[in-house]
Amino acid sequence: xKRIDPTQTPIQSEDIQPSAMLNMSRRRMLKLVAGGAAxxxxxxxxxxxxxxxxxQRKLPAGSSSVRAPADPTLLAVxxxxxxxxxxxxxxxxxxxGADNYLEWQLAPELIDDSAADARLxxxxxxxxxxxxxxxxYNMMNNVPIFQLMESVVVRAVYSRRQLKERMVExxxxxxxxxxxxxxxxxxxxxxxxxxxxxHALGTFPDLLNASARSAAMLWYLDNYANVAGNAQxxxxxxxxxxxxxxxTGPYTQQDVQEVARCFTGWTFQNxxxxxxxxxxxxxxxxxxxxxxxxxxPPGGGESDGQTVLDMLAAHPSTAKFIANKMxxxxxxxxxxxxxxxxxxxxxxxxNGDIKSMLRVILRAPVAEYLATPKFKRPLHYSASLLRSTExxxxxxxxxxxxxxxxxxxxxxxxxxxxxxxxxxxxxSSLLPRWQFASALFDGAIPDVTADAAxxxxxxxxxxxxxAVAINEILTGGTLSLAEETELQQxxxxxxxxxxxxxxxxxxxxxxxx
Amino acid sequence: xxxxxxxxLCCNEFKKWSKRQLLEEARPKARKDAKKPAWxxxxxxxxxxxxxxxxxxxxxxxxxxxxxTVVPYGDANLYTLRPNIAVQPPGSxxxxxxxxxxxxxxxxxxxxxxxxxxNQLAFVHAAGSPDPTRSHFDAFxxxxxxxxxxxxxxxxxxxxxxxxxxxPLGATPLRAMAIDDLLPKMLADAPDxxxxxxxxxxxxxxxxxxxxxxxxxxxxxxxxxxxxLAGSAQSTxxxxxxxxxxxxxxxxxxxxxVYPNSTFGRAMKxxxxxxxxxxxxxxxxxxxxGWDTHNNQGVIGGYMANLMxxxxxxxxxFHTDMQANMNELTLLAMTEFGRRAxxxxxxxxDHGHGSCMFAMGGNIAGGQVLANWTNNELLxxxxxxxxxxxxxxxxxxxxxxxxxxxxVNNTDLGTVFPNYTPAFQGxxx
Numbered sequence: 001x002k003r004i005d006p007t008q009t010p011i012q013s014e015d016i017q018p019s020a021m022l023n024m025s026r027r028r029m030l031k032l033v034a035g036g037a038a039x040x041x042x043x044x045x046x047x048x049x050x051x052x053x054x055x056q057r058k059l060p061a062g063s064s065s066v067r068a069p070a071d072p073t074l075l076a077v078x079x080x081x082x083x084x085x086x087x088x089x090x091x092x093x094x095x096x097g098a099d100n101y102l103e104w105q106l107a108p109e110l111i112d113d114s115a116a117d118a119r120l121x122x123x124x125x126x127x128x129x130x131x132x133x134x135x136x137y138n139m140m141n142n143v144p145i146f147q148l149m150e151s152v153v154v155r156a157v158y159s160r161r162q163l164k165e166r167m168v169e170x171x172x173x174x175x176x177x178x179x180x181x182x183x184x185x186x187x188x189x190x191x192x193x194x195x196x197x198x199h200a201l202g203t204f205p206d207l208l209n210a211s212a213r214s215a216a217m218l219w220y221l222d223n224y225a226n227v228a229g230n231a232q233x234x235x236x237x238x239x240x241x242x243x244x245x246x247x248t249g250p251y252t253q254q255d256v257q258e259v260a261r262c263f264t265g266w267t268f269q270n271x272x273x274x275x276x277x278x279x280x281x282x283x284x285x286x287x288x289x290x291x292x293x294x295x296x297p298p299g300g301g302e303s304d305g306q307t308v309l310d311m312l313a314a315h316p317s318t319a320k321f322i323a324n325k326m327x328x329x330x331x332x333x334x335x336x337x338x339x340x341x342x343x344x345x346x347x348x349x350x351n352g353d354i355k356s357m358l359r360v361i362l363r364a365p366v367a368e369y370l371a372t373p374k375f376k377r378p379l380h381y382s383a384s385l386l387r388s389t390e391x392x393x394x395x396x397x398x399x400x401x402x403x404x405x406x407x408x409x410x411x412x413x414x415x416x417x418x419x420x421x422x423x424x425x426x427x428s429s430l431l432p433r434w435q436f437a438s439a440l441f442d443g444a445i446p447d448v449t450a451d452a453a454x455x456x457x458x459x460x461x462x463x464x465x466x467a468v469a470i471n472e473i474l475t476g477g478t479l480s481l482a483e484e485t486e487l488q489q490x491x492x493x494x495x496x497x498x499x500x501x502x503x504x505x506x507x508x509x510x511x512x513x
Numbered sequence: 514x515x516x517x518x519x520x521x522l523c524c525n526e527f528k529k530w531s532k533r534q535l536l537e538e539a540r541p542k543a544r545k546d547a548k549k550p551a552w553x554x555x556x557x558x559x560x561x562x563x564x565x566x567x568x569x570x571x572x573x574x575x576x577x578x579x580x581x582t583v584v585p586y587g588d589a590n591l592y593t594l595r596p597n598i599a600v601q602p603p604g605s606x607x608x609x610x611x612x613x614x615x616x617x618x619x620x621x622x623x624x625x626x627x628x629x630x631x632n633q634l635a636f637v638h639a640a641g642s643p644d645p646t647r648s649h650f651d652a653f654x655x656x657x658x659x660x661x662x663x664x665x666x667x668x669x670x671x672x673x674x675x676x677x678x679x680x681p682l683g684a685t686p687l688r689a690m691a692i693d694d695l696l697p698k699m700l701a702d703a704p705d706x707x708x709x710x711x712x713x714x715x716x717x718x719x720x721x722x723x724x725x726x727x728x729x730x731x732x733x734x735x736x737x738x739x740x741x742l743a744g745s746a747q748s749t750x751x752x753x754x755x756x757x758x759x760x761x762x763x764x765x766x767x768x769x770x771v772y773p774n775s776t777f778g779r780a781m782k783x784x785x786x787x788x789x790x791x792x793x794x795x796x797x798x799x800x801x802x803g804w805d806t807h808n809n810q811g812v813i814g815g816y817m818a819n820l821m822x823x824x825x826x827x828x829x830x831f832h833t834d835m836q837a838n839m840n841e842l843t844l845l846a847m848t849e850f851g852r853r854a855x856x857x858x859x860x861x862x863d864h865g866h867g868s869c870m871f872a873m874g875g876n877i878a879g880g881q882v883l884a885n886w887t888n889n890e891l892l893x894x895x896x897x898x899x900x901x902x903x904x905x906x907x908x909x910x911x912x913x914x915x916x917x918x919x920x921v922n923n924t925d926l927g928t929v930f931p932n933y934t935p936a937f938q939g940x941x942x
Contacts, residue, residue: 142535142538145535146535146538146539178650180650181650375742397539398539400539401536401539401540404535404536404539404695405536405710407695407696407708409535409536412535414650414654415668423741423742424741427741427742427745428707428741428745428748429707429708430742430745430746430749431707431715431718431749431753434717434718434731435718437718438718438719439718439719442718442719442720480734480737482733482734482737483734486730486733486734487730489730490723490726490727490730493723493726495720495723495726496720496723498720499719499720499723499727502718502719502727503727503730503731506727506731507730507731507734507735508734508735508737508738508742508746509734511742
């Protein structure tokens with residue numbers, strides 16, 4: 001399994017830039033963008049209200065066939081910031097413009113998301129504490145698991161807070177917890193809500209601190225069993241290797257052991273508040289420790305662990321590791337080194353402010369990442385198809401089923417490194433995608449419907465232009481000309497409308513973003 | 514110290530919360546597709562299985578109780594440890610069927626006797642993974658990645674590394690197949706490996722009337738997509754076409770073999786059909802779960818008897834069906850750990866350590882129970898592993914390595930099982 005290696009430098013754009021000056025100017029520009037946005041839009045709330053009003057404005061009515069071609073820059077930003085193109089999302093963004101759309105997405109709490117919330121209201125466990133879940137559903141019940149999995153589908157497809165949902169996906173993998181690792185089914189809901197979702201657009205140190213105290217994580221990485229005299233290193237190792245410094249970070253096995261000692265006694269309650277973090281002093285190793293060369297004096301108690309978290313969160317290796325991973329997630333498998341550097345610097349300048357880093361990443365010059373599109377992972381793939389075709393998901397469990405078949409069931413990755421994000425990993429399993437796309441338009445997925453005939457009728461393409469219209473509907477027009485031509489030939493062969501979309505969603509162009 | 518969970522609670526959850534279980538509960542009702550052409554085995558490969566066995570790996574998930582499946586009735590300690598649930602010695606009511614004067618099969622495993630007597634089935638007892646973990650998931654990981662007692666830094670499967678270190682048997686799109694929704698860890702990172710839940714429905718989806726045209730569009734567009742998608746799409750299409758030539762529904766097993774109509778029975782029947790079709794498939798993996806028998810184990814006429822019936826009847830049918838192919842095939846069955854030697858108050862058994870493996874094939878040294886187990890020693894209280902379980906005296910890597918080297922021509926065992934020097938046990942002839 002390929003891990004992200006922050007020391008492995010991709011081809012640097014600096015190396016291929018014609019002049020150092022150009023490089024400098026872009027670097028400065030990135031810096032300006034990073035720092036400037038907060039000044040420009042200081043009054044977040046006022047801004048968001050304005051954007052919400054703008055979003056309600058409709059573009060001029062008229063035949064879609066005369067619609068202006070999508071703006072590539074805007075489309076690229078939309079494809080990065082969301083689980084896929086949809087005409088309505090594009091129209092919203094087009095009214096605002098790319099930068100304003102980004103700022104709107106960066107203030108998710110101010111975006112009206114009542115439609116998605118209404119769909120989520122049926123999942124009673126989402127608002128429960130772990131103790132309440134335990135009281136309501138006994139230990140043999142899988143309702144909490146399915147509710148949480150379904151909520152992922154609902155949010156990816158229907159939430160208007162798309163950038164937040166993308167970051168939730170990112171952090172869910174970064175702080176991966178296998179929901180089948182009993183008793184995680186009763187703890188992950190709280191972790192998802194109070195750790196991942198709560199801090200998805202906050203700061204990395206806050207997120208890290210919350211994760212370190214999450215019962216699901218304390219269980220999954222065995223810190224609940226980490227006690228003085230019998231230190232459990234699992235969390236300590238993954239904390240440095242996967243959560244902060246990265247596997248090539250400047251730590252040793254000795255550091256792992258010392259960090260483990262710092263976290264002795266960090267565990268969670270059984271009763272009366274199941275899953276509540278507690279520091280259990282009697283199990284803490286109060287001796288002197290040395291972590292990354294820094295002496296942590298004896299008698300620190302609970303503060304030992306916090307000292308470690310603070311050190312790690314502030315470490316330049318962490319800044320680089322997080323910056324690179326976010327760039328890979330949003331921009332491409334080999335993100336330009338100067339952008340990664342700029343994001344790293346932003347991390348260090350802002351104490352790990354995630355929104356500030358996102359501004360740098362999502363305002364990066366589009367040409368940098370359009371050249372190397374990314375392969376959609378199954379959640380992204382299915383959500384993008386359901387979004388663009390305005391599918392009605394009456395039973396999200398049916399989509400969860402296909403995600404499991406595609407190997408991407410929410411919260412089911414067993415290892416602490418999270419679902420991989422490479423085309424090598426996902427590209428070998430194409431048939432389940434083709435089957436999903438086909439089944440959707442054949443009406444073969446119970447309680448999930450997409451109306452091919454209505455979609456094409458709304459575009460009203462002239463004969464011979466159906467493939468162009470379908471390309472517009474599914475992607476805003478990013479399928480290749482060769483794909484469009486092949487598709488049109490298939491359409492011209494007299495095939496039924498229901499077959500058109502399933503095929504279009506199966507070609508390679510739709511697998512990428 | 515707030516201790517959160519007992520091991521026993523964990524296991525009920527395990528049964529409830531396997532990925533397979535979730536998938537089954539979420540699965541929509543299946544639709545049956547159009548009828549296939551009549552059964553016609555194909556012979557497409559010049560390089561055949563005459564030189565290299567097809568390898569079938571059956572994983573018995575949940576921790577199989579080997580003290581029931583292959584009863585060491587000759588060790589009198591068994592009846593002290595398990596006064597209520599031990600299978601009785603041969604000659605007793607519901608007693609074991611004798612194998613060698615020390616071990617026997619419970620009645621529900623008796624269907625395997627003909628294969629054993631034909632010297633094509635061996636049991637390996639007090640065997641398994643040496644890792645002390647009693648967590649199902651950790652045990653799976655260590656066993657399937659092939660790194661017990663080592664740092665958890667290996668994330669590819671031992672079967673995958675086997676496939677990486679031997680040349681393909683031919684130009685096949687499908688070197689390995691897991692009868693599963695996802696690849697098991699054994700096959701993580703394997704070349705040309707696909708998870709196929711049901712080979713009879715690995716079909717090109719949608720409207721049959723336009724399938725050929727749509728398949729052509731995908732082949733044309735993916736051909737332009739570059740690596741790795743171009744190759745992957747081609748493999749998928751080729752595998753669809755390959756499996757499409759096999760009429761699984763009308764497959765008639767040889768020798769009058771009758772597979773149970775169970776998930777496991779159907780899976781093994783599919784594997785038989787594919788191997789006979791000589792498609793170049795080198796490895797198939799099949800799971801049979803449900804061995805986590807904490808309560809009311811039911812070794813005679815109960816829960817576990819039913820499970821053993823499924824296992825033994827299926828393997829017996831496979832043995833009969835594959836008689837003509839026995840010299841080109843090896844089957845290994847294993848489990849993540851055995852169960853405690855003593856019964857619990859619920860007339861079940863809890864997680865233990867050593868267990869039992871099965872090996873079947875024309876070149877397996879069958880008709881014996883391989884074990885370092887003489888007289889009464891292994892179940893003697895002084896010799897129990899951690900005072901409560903059968904020990905692992907034969908590492909599963911010894912058995913697997915010998916099969917890989919002698920039956921599948923793998924000469925790079927150091928890659929398959931890093932940092933381990935296998936000791937061959939004579940499982941192959």
